[in-house]
Amino acid sequence: MKKKSQIQMGENVIIIFIFFILLIFAVVFFMKIQGAKTKQKIDIDVTGRGLQIAQKVAFLPEVQCTKDNAEIFSGCYDEYSIRALDAISGTKEHKEYYYEVFGFSTVSVKKIFPAEENQKNLVLYNNTKGNYTSIIVSNVPISLCNFLVDKKCSFGVLKVEVYT
C-alpha cells in the first residue's frame, strides 16, 4: 500500500513538472510575440509620424505655390519660399516656432531634375534630438516651382527624418 502511494506521488510530481515546463514555454512564446509586436508598432508609429510631418509641410501656407491666394496644384512647393526658410532655419526663433509642428526632426528639400551643379539640400527645419536611438526617413516626391521668374517646376524630394 505504502509503495503504491509512493508511485502515485511520483506520477503527480512528474505531471506537475511537465505542466510547469509547458507553462514556461507558453510564457516565453508570449513574451517573444509581444516584444516583436511592440517593435513593429513603434516602427509603424514613427514611419507614420514622418508621413504626417510631410503632410503638414504640404499644407504650410509658407511654402505652397499660390496664385491669387489659391493653391495652384497639390504637391506644388514654391522654391523661393523654401530658399527663404532655408536661410533662417538655423535660428533659435525658427526652431521654437515650428517645434510644436515638427518636433525632433529634420525636414529638407532637394532638387532632383533638371539637374544643377552644386545643388545643396534646402533645410526647412532642423531640430536634432540629443541622444536619439534611431532615425526613420520618409521621402516624398514634390514639385518645386518657380512661378515668379520662368514658370517652371522641377522634380524635388521632400525628406523627413524623425529622431526617436
Place this chain on the structure above:
Amino acid sequence: MEIMGLAVIVILLAVGMFFVTKFSLGTQQPIQAASSQMKQTATGFVNTLLSTDAGCGGTATFSKLLEEMAAPEYTILECAKDPGAFETNVTQILNKTLNIWGYKYKLTVYYPPNAPSPPNNGVIEINNECAEDMDEEAAPPFVIPTDYGDIRVIMKICY
C-alpha cells in the same frame, strides 16, 4: 481523474490556438501600412513627374512631352521628335529616387490607338525588377487628354 487531464489538455490547446490566431492577425497591420505607403509613393511620383519641366527647353512638362510624342511630325518641341526622350529623362529621375530608395517598379505609358505615330508602337515601359508573379500596388491611372484620345500613365510598385 482522466477526464480532468483531458480537460487541461483541451484548455491548453485552446489557449495556444488563441495566441496563434492573435499573432497571425496582428501581422496584417504592418503589411497594410506598407502597401498604403507604396501606393502613396507611386501616386506622388507620377503626379509630380507629369507636372515637372521635361528639360526640353521652354516650359514643356513631361505631360506635354508625352502629348507631343504622339505626333512628332507636327510638333515644334525638338526633343519630342526623339522617341527615347521621355525614357532618358525619367530614368535620370528614377536613378536618384525610387532606385536609391530600393523600390521595384514598372512605369508604363499607353498611347491611344488613334495616335498618329507614337513611340515604341504606343507603349513606353520602364521596368525595374518587377516580375509577373510579384504582388503590386498601383497608383490610379493618370490620364492626359489629347486630340487623338487619352494617354494613360500607370505606375506600379512591386514587392
